[in-house]
Amino acid sequence: MATVSKEDYLSVIFKNLDDKNEVKANVIAEKLSISNAAVTDMLKKLSNEDLVIYEKYKSIKLTENGFLYAKNMVRRHRIWEMFLHQVVGIPWDKVHEEAEKLEHSSSDYLINKIEEMLNFPEFDPHGDPIPAKDLKLPKQKKSVKLSLMKINQKGRVVRVNDFDNEFLSYISKIGIELNAKLKVKEIREFDKSMHILVGNKDWNISQKIADNIFIEIIDKGNL
Amino acid sequence: MATVSKEDYLSVIFKNLDDKNEVKANVIAEKLSISNAAVTDMLKKLSNEDLVIYEKYKSIKLTENGFLYAKNMVRRHRIWEMFLHQVVGIPWDKVHEEAEKLEHSSSDYLINKIEEMLNFPEFDPHGDPIPAKDLKLPKQKKSVKLSLMKINQKGRVVRVNDFDNEFLSYISKIGIELNAKLKVKEIREFDKSMHILVGNKDWNISQKIADNIFIEIIDKGNL
């Protein structure tokens, strides 16, 4: 049986898979703010339900079923985010935590209806791809971290990490939103902080900020 | 702490208060499909949290806090129903069970936003009043059960009970919706079934159906 708790485990596992498609139990415990012992417990249950591959002392993998379940959770989450942002008008930095609750309480029927109403969006308000009904992901535009851009390069915001509300709220305040154009004006080597132009305003941003904004470089056109 | 389970208890208690503003533990158990022993257990907890007034072997009352909490649950439920029906286009007979899940997973902030977006509706898709932010109920139009109408009386549907999906789905199919006009053409005494005119079509409905539809009688005008 799928409970809120199990759904959270599957989501966390999915989002933290490494290059070998594995996660350490360790990581799951941290992300969910629970003890390692609790994770061991639950992994045995998820394994019995054919959702994860679990062997003592080894890293965790998802089964085929587990992958499908987790992707569907991502789908629910991102469709809710899109809906809350576009239709209800909830600001960028608040949609994540509302969607976090709603994703456990909505039938596939409802999600499909909402998706239809939104005209089958491909990306959520943070630029993350929304899995389709068949759980396939749309292609994403090539992008680089803002922190890796060079002086005088221009680009368009295509994705931001939604790891922290304060971060989202801050970048939103300085005019950084999806598709916003910006230009790198200075980079200070000693702390890698940047001076950027967003619209017609100048801002200083730390490396940590720039690490979480993804840009599609544009060569032509003015800012 | 407010859990899904506690919220369900409070909702059921609120919806089943008698003329003395009391409910028997018995009734709660039936409505929630759980044992009486479980109800006793939970009532003690709710009492400790100052949500219900509980004394051994006596009927249950809500405290001031309990009333507020329960009314807010009703508010959440009905705003979700309205939203799902009007904005997402979910049919009449399906909104109830979706709202039943969503009502536990939405912040007051979100509910207020949705309410604003809907332009502060007073009644949900079944004609039930939606408590405002201050939890006050809008005034309802005077209405009578369809089953109590006389031959040749005309009226307008102002509310239906949403106790059963099949019922809602059926009456929707025969053209009965909020504000629909109808006229009683015949009443068969032996089973109290009725012959009614809805729009320009005739239908036979059982007493059980007619018991769950509420009508505002209209004297003038044609059908």
Add this chain to the structure above:
DNA sequence: CTTTTAATTTAAGCTTACTTAAATTAAAAA
């Protein structure tokens, strides 16, 4: 007023999802 019936409570036990503390294992460092 006493008996019967129905509602309620108590008691013991279960499952889920957690906790802490101790034991074990695997991986990294010496």
Add this chain to the structure above:
DNA sequence: TTTTTAATTTAAGTAAGCTTAAATTAAAAG
């Protein structure tokens, strides 16, 4: 290769929200 460290598991225990069965109480019927 041995030792140390870090990750993981086991064991024992807890709280929430249920269950069934037995005991108690209140209300209804005689």
